[in-house]
Amino acid sequence: MSQSVPVRCPACRRSHRFTAPSYPCACGAPVTPPLDLDQVPGTVDHRAWREEWVTLRCGDCGLRGEWPRPELGCPCGTVLRIPVAGEEAAVPAGRPGRPAFRPVPIRTARDAVTAAVLYLRRLGYEDIRRADQRPPSGIGLAGRGVLAHVNPSARPATSRDVECLWLTAMTESASCLYFSLAGFAEEARDRADTLGVPLFLLDLTGTPQPLNGPADTLDADGS
Template identity: 70%
Template sequence: MSESVPVHCPACRREHVYSAPSYPCACGAPVTPCLDDAAEPTPVAHRAWDEDWVTVSCGACGRRDQWPQPELGCPCGAVLRVPVAGTGSAPPSDPEPRPAFRPVTIRTARDAVTAAALYLRWLGYRDIRRAGERPPSGIGLAARGLVAHVDPTVRPASRRDVECLWLTAMTEDSGCVYFSLAGYAEDARECAEALGIPLFVLDLTGAPQAVNPLADEMDAEGA
């Protein structure tokens, strides 16, 4: 269980008690960031991918990996980034057998991106980051040898959306995968089959559901 720390909102001066969420390491043990109760939280004014993630060590196996930066939403409207102790960058250790994927609940568009990123990490992809080329809609993610599109909108993904992802992947000489909250139009599914693109639907629990056989293969085989 994570330790609770006091968090002071600099905007409205409210005092909160905050506990960081836990995430599953590749070894199956829960990883919880150690919060720095001596440092002041900082308001989030602008989103930057590098600032949304923090490197944390697993207490069970010692593996160092990146997880979502702890944040607290204050009733006044401020979003506070809670400092983590002992952070730093280090290469991940050798991969271990995959445990069952543990999803994160999706409430916002950012949660959908986090769920997709965690799933890709569970599959074995590393160095997950924002894609260099911004897609026409949604959020682009990239890892070594892969580009991903996360569509958190309430409309089904179109054929054009799938084609744009494929063209981006061709430019990067990478594979690609599509995650959608609202599913896919029929012609989008047909296009994905023809172009070899795995399609997933993210349910509100944050668990990706394979839509086509290519996604089933990706889920089974990993990176």
């Protein structure tokens, strides 16, 4: 059962009740961060990737997973970070942790975009949104320092599609990557290898599969 605790905002002194959220483990069991009642909630003054996640073990299967750290937004505008008990070290010192990727099944074009957004966030890209400049086909996504193209159609992406994405990213001094539901034509894969554009195949489970060397590197190392 989710834990509910009283929380007082240090800025406006308003009282709240906070209920710890639950997340599904890969085994299907819910994982709820145990809240530390002996510590005082801190305020979120700036965002840092490694501080956004907490590593916990599933009580049913024992699998370690990385979950969003509990937070509470006060109406006064202050964001409170709720202390967690039994937190484990997520990664070796000096490397930011990344959450386990939890795909969404793809049934529609919107699902394909959602899967791409979730994957981009897992890689460490922030502020993902629709790109201001619309691509000739498919859907463009943009984040801090990155552009992505999502092709949800039944047509494999062409070399022109890859080149358009690469050129747009060059003009904005951003990195880029391409997601396609139907894969890529052979010339598109060759061109992507030449330009260093990571290519990902979106399978129907919503899991992006790296298809070339740049994609393998990005998938392993993140942004």
